Amino acid sequence: MPTSHPPRALFAMNPVHLPELFPPRLLARLTALVQIDPTVVVEDFTDPAAVGALAETDVLITGWGCPPIDEHVLAAAPRLKAVLHAAGSVRNLVGPEVWERGIQVSSAVRANALPVAEYTLAMLLLSGKDAFGLRERFRAEHTYPAPAGHGAVGNVGRRIGIIGASQVGRRVLELLRPFDFAVSLYDPYVDASEAAELGAESVTLDELMSSSDIVSVHAPDIPDTYRMLDRRRLALMPDGSVLVNTSRGALIDPEALKDELVSRRINAVLDVTEPEPLPADSPLYHLPNVFLTPHIAGSLGNELQRLGATIVDELALFAAGAPLARSVLRKHMAYSA
Template sequence: MPPQPLPPAVFAMDPVHLPELFPAPLMTRLRQLVTIDPGLVVQDFTDPAALRALTRAEVLVTGWGCPRVGADVLDAAPRLRTVLHAAGSVRGLIGETVWERGLTVSSAVLANALPVAEYTLAAVLFAGKDVFGLRERFRTEHVYPAPAAYAAVGNLGRRVGIIGASRVGRRVLELLRPFDLSVGLYDPYVGEAEAATLGAVSLPLDELLRTSDIVSVHAPDIPETRRMLDRERLSLIRDGGVLINTSRGALVDPEALTDELVGGRISAVLDVTEPEPLPADSPLYRLPNVFLTPHIAGSLGNELARLGGTVVEELERLAAGLPLAHGVRRTELEISA
């Protein structure tokens, strides 16, 4: 019996990402599973070459820079049955027609959560040791602080508050387990028993903010969470507390946060802001109590191959007649990133 032809597939993303998502070994595995042209990376679904490829495509491999997949794309791709996203959230990518026509969708959001959680773990441990503050003091005074300066330093029993049991939030909770920390969790969809299995105590948001030394934000950016940390809630964070945000800047009132940080009452580790990037005259660039990074917590550099690897693994499952391991359901997008 002759071998079955491989299903046709098309790349749709900014082509700059392709070699990092699919380095040579992964590209070889990918091309053993689908018929795909690495020389055609679609950024415009109305391009004639893209339209010709779409008429045959059964699989769309997407990434950052892919245009929205709506009814017009599906009309041009009548055989399309699967969208495999080599990046995080598909919220802005997948149109309603994709769900209505019964396509399957997969996302590498879990793979992308790993480096964000690792960044957060590092930030939590550094914040507990006051690494950021002591570094600034050492840089200006050039002497070791007196022992009294270390009285409030240390991670033994430090209370860490996690906002959101998202994929990132759950991975952070897992990474925190080996340490002698006290962990609280706020998530309206997680009860006390589930929080306990995750290694945390379920707390109302206001109580979590009042009782935590370090607060880390991992909730999704949805209408219900916009500005969830407003001026009143930011004021609940105890004096000397640290806010870590690797989620989205929209979850925090930017003016209220700036006022708190300029006043020096709390500190912050911010990988995301609103707007992003901040304007050049923002005081957050210069404040000693702010550690600001340019949205680097997610997958970068060699970490991108983990996202491409997720797509290849999903194709291997499809070839074996198995369901997607990282399938996305339409209902999930209402409460997740």
């Protein structure tokens, strides 16, 4: 049932993000649903003004820059019933006390997955065409490639290996369907039947690494995936193959990756690294076989309003007493980002 009065909400994030997440059209929708002061954006829950606001807050609307919601925050927020996160993962935001108190948690992680998947598709297509390598050759020689002699270049029948059927991984698999790729998937939580439904062949991680022309990483950053692509597994990649990482740098052994790339045995498209950013003297900035971008695959610029729209939709459901559509469940936190 709808609440007897509009819920009271509070923004908690770095305020620089607020106007892009909630431009005027979305902010008007949001303020019609809840009681909220758009000029108050909390960055520090220990601030006396924040503590006073928390005491009357039913819903926290969070984003990048929000401090962790722990037992101290909850003690100051006795009315809190929902945390709606206008970003991706809530892993480092929501403490166990939130789940134990039965507070609803929702995230715009699915909306944030869309631009990451789109970036990935672009990189897969360009890598299969050897666009980055041929660009370097064009820069050096100022000549066009001959029509023949490029048998290894092209996207017909190319083997794509997807690591992780995450929100991003599943969207990438969906986007790959119209193309003439052969797609493999490694995900320990997905069986062969489900992989087939997703348009991929289920394989072991070693099989994927050794058989793929392009490997794209979409696994979550959790203890089980730390350095999952170590020196041994990177060595399984065929000569000339491509590694695309839009997940997290921690999933790959950075020294082993650097050695493989410096040797120019393999190529890489890296939107994330370990550390991030790389040191100024890292060779990866200048290697011709590395396409390095500054963590731009996720929502950026006008894409942020998609995250805000997701949260406004969730807020409408909450205000109407309906189940949230983008709930995050505690049981999924062990294997999701």
